Amino acid sequence: MNLLNYITWDVNPEIFHVGFLSVRWYGLLFALGFVIGQRILSKIYVTEGRTEGDVDVITLYMIIGTVVGARLGHTLFYAPDYYLSNPIEILKIWEGGLASHGATIGILLALWLFSRRYKFDYMWVLDRIVIVVALGGALIRLGNLMNSEIFGRPTDVPWAFIFVRNTEFSQVPRHPTQLYESLSVFLLFVLLYWLWNKYKEALPKGLLFGIFVTALFTFRFLVEFLKENQEDFENTMALNMGQILSIPLILIGIGILVKVWMNPKPALPGGRIAVAPSGK
Template structure:
């Protein structure tokens, strides 16, 4: 077993001002998406400066959707007991699945504003998302969050306050799958023009599958435990509809989607 690295969650401390690593991970995610998005802005007929506007919409979707989703999916009892708890962002967390719904709503509004097809925009956004996902998992690791299940593998880590038992570094597994691998797949596939909806569907399938698998190594949320059949977690239940929706979207795009390459050629 390996000792958990003693990393201070506070990256920079200047008097009363403290900058946490987790917050910096959000910055890295948005800056990375902004930089790569500017490189491909011409694909949407947008100016590079429009990408900042797009990310503003996306940031609102992530924060509002993520918090509301966490309250509904992981803290419904607390929300019903005290509705104001949803504003106590320091108590609890954020839900990826809620954040995804928030980003989709933000994408719909941005697409209407700039007269873009919805799936044309989501195909553009999908390869940018894993940057933030991967950075966020590194933030989880630094904050001693998302401890893994007990294991005796050689790379098991002893998490602080977890009875000295070796556990899977599940947040690092998710960093590799949801961050590195997902980005490599989506960025490579999106390099070649595809029919609208294909890249979005691939994102749903891959993320849903990666999340479903990684949950087997992650400790269930303590307030929920296993949700179904004695082994399914909330994260897995929420990922199943993603996979099904992704398969349906890929099938639709292949048979009915607009070929963006042809659209570009005809202007």
């Protein structure tokens, strides 16, 4: 291995702190995902006949669904014994521990509740929200890079990173899997936004959501082969937890795409739900 072929990554995860208050890159990028996403979603909703007020409400549902889902996903999927024995630790989100698969489940549930409460077509909501979720996912993976976490296995590729601040693994060049995922999800955001911008209401219902779920979790499944396992128990598994959790989501995405291909139907304008005529 030529040790000259690597990038030394020694970025401080903390931007600044004042007293007990610490502002970190991860938190800033996490928040930017919601801020920028809200502006993009506002454009989408207004263009299709909804209001910015709808976006304000759905953003609140999204924040709660993302944070609660990601935290519970981490506690249940990666360390259930510890957190069930120490339930108060679940609340300490600032100490880290968020799972993207849990966030996905939390978002799906939150948006179902939103759609039911405010009379939206659920799939129309999902088709639009995945555009901004993709952008948010790209920013979160950049946050992981700033934290020097969720990195890859040793490699001799010329773009390998040595993560100096992670003292346990600081001497070996590794795949910057955070960048792989961030770039792939950003490209997915570009594709989804382009499709919406070109076709808008003519898009078959479920197409954007199906593309998003299939592409995102297929790449997640594949990139896991380059990653270090997050928990020790995964070292004895043929597939790690991230891959196992990705498989059902990939199948759901493929199922939706097949359904769209066999019977493409556009949603009602503005994501309104169909109301059956009343009997006489």
